Amino acid sequence: MAKFDPFRGTRVPQQVPRLVAVFAVAIIGLLVARYFLVPDTFGQLGHYRAAALDTIVAHEKKYAGQQACQLCHFQIMQKRLAGNHKGVGCESCHGPAATHVSDPAQIKPSIPSEREFCLRCHEYSPSRPTGFPQIDPVRHNPMSFCSNCHDPHAPEPPVIPGQCSACHGQIARQKAVSHHAGLECTTCHEAPEEHKVTPRLVRPTKPTERSFCGGCHARDADSPPHIPRINLRLHNPRYVCWQCHYPHYPETP
């Protein structure tokens, strides 16, 4: 009996139907897999499963949204919207408040008071935008809560420091208990006004001559008699005084 061959007598080479069959199986397999595996709502709204939105909507709501806060805390809201934190939502600092809205008497939102919380945005980092208020937490009033001086609902914009201690607090506190407590910073440092605006670009000066300290500490200086004296000519003449003595906390002779 003759073998069944649908292409017998035609000019289609034997390889063609075999390859067509292989590719047909691959393509049909892909289509079947698509039919069973691609979710029904895929691609309705974009390159994702549209029903995923319903899944997300079904999640428990944790945030109430600031409109809900406004209903009871209108004044605070007005204050905040007029200030520099107008772009920071209530729940950014106070945490998810949906439960508080549903039961305001029993459940209270958190009030972050620790410095680390504010430092998430305000710690100095060169990658933050220029002009964004930033502090060095080691130097900027350590151990003090931010809200002691700043109102988080209406924070003041950064001001040009009036005193050196605003930035150089550590030095100022050290100097305050030293023999140099009575001296102004500007007695020894010339600090141009621009230093207060762009502290890293315009630096204050330091004394570069021994004769500057000699103004008080030289044998022949015109200063009160209890101030320690040295022979400027013989006392380590190759060094400037502050290379050995720390002027913000000079040692007792």
Add this chain to the structure above:
Amino acid sequence: MQGYIYPNEFELHWSILVVVYPYVTGLVAGAFILASLERVFNVKEVQPTYRLALLTALAFLLVAPLPLLAHLGHPLRSYEIFLTPNRQSAMAMFGFVYAWYLMVVLLLEIWFDYRKDLVLWARQEKGLTRWIHYALTLGATDLSPRALSFDERMGRWITIIGIPSAFLLHGYVGFIFGSVKANPWWSSVLMPVVFLFSAIVSGIALVLIIYMVSAMLRWKPVDMKCVDKLAAFLFYAMVVDFSLEMLDFIHRLYESEESIEILSQMIESRLFISLIVLQVALGTLLPMITLGLTAPALSKRSAVKLPDELKRLIYLGSAILVQIGIFSIRWNVVIGGQLFSKSLRGLTVYKLELFGVEGLLAAAALLILPFVILWVLVKILPPWPEAEAKLPRAEDDSGAVTGAVPLR
């Protein structure tokens, strides 16, 4: 770390596995283009490497997506790029480029080329190999002259389609990097072209290595005409590749964008060994000069007359250096592009792990795996000239048997 970098740049996101991926893909494209030299451009000298090059391309192509799957994680989800194709994403389209190249180009070409041998092997053999070879024929056992000439014609057409496909496969990899606008080290329209020519270089060098080593292991003589020609083509491809890279380099220098300072710092410090020493000096200039002098590339005779044994050694050494150089290119592109900060003010470092999915051992395993696959492929589909089955005389001459020849 040096200078200023953004916090999210400290750790590199694309590891050595992403270096392995373009390297392996490049070898595939390069090996295929070498195979097409014989088929389309009729370079008879390289005929002994034709089948070997195709099998090499296939072995490496099968491994090509593995580094990506290992790097991305969730390999069980990978099929989804086929089910829900995203035409807006070049990366998502890779699945289709890959499938096209594997299914339509490489497998088909190998099948048409081997079909006659598969049928004859199936007839002569016994046991498991007989059934493996018969299954691979897909039942198409017709060995009539008409069927064989169809195989030949189809093979040729597929190679012609295959050349732009190979360009697409590897050009695509360069495209992925070249189109990252935010990265001045990658963003260059020359990137796909540079990738492509470096792929051709690496593919030719790889087949040269595999051909010579396999001849040595089989105790067979190396066809000197073939390796001379391969070395000459390797030299030509290297000249074009090096010129393109220099063009890219000069273009960057002349353009002198704001990134030039940090990039030159990076080249002088972080990439000095991998770029200046390995890629340019040892991986390109040294083998290029050596091949230029020893291979018959510039004239019919080589500039320096050397005994064949020494020439073979030099070719092998040059090809290995070329592999090191091309791997360095991939390293310098992938890792280099992540070493400098987008602030253009600092450099980070890449700490290569030893163990772990993204480690050195995993990368080494992925680079060894294609050779294991190639060994299996060579066992099933021997590419050697002596393994080629001869047609029985009756069918060979007269063409009297025109229908399907059943498995005896």
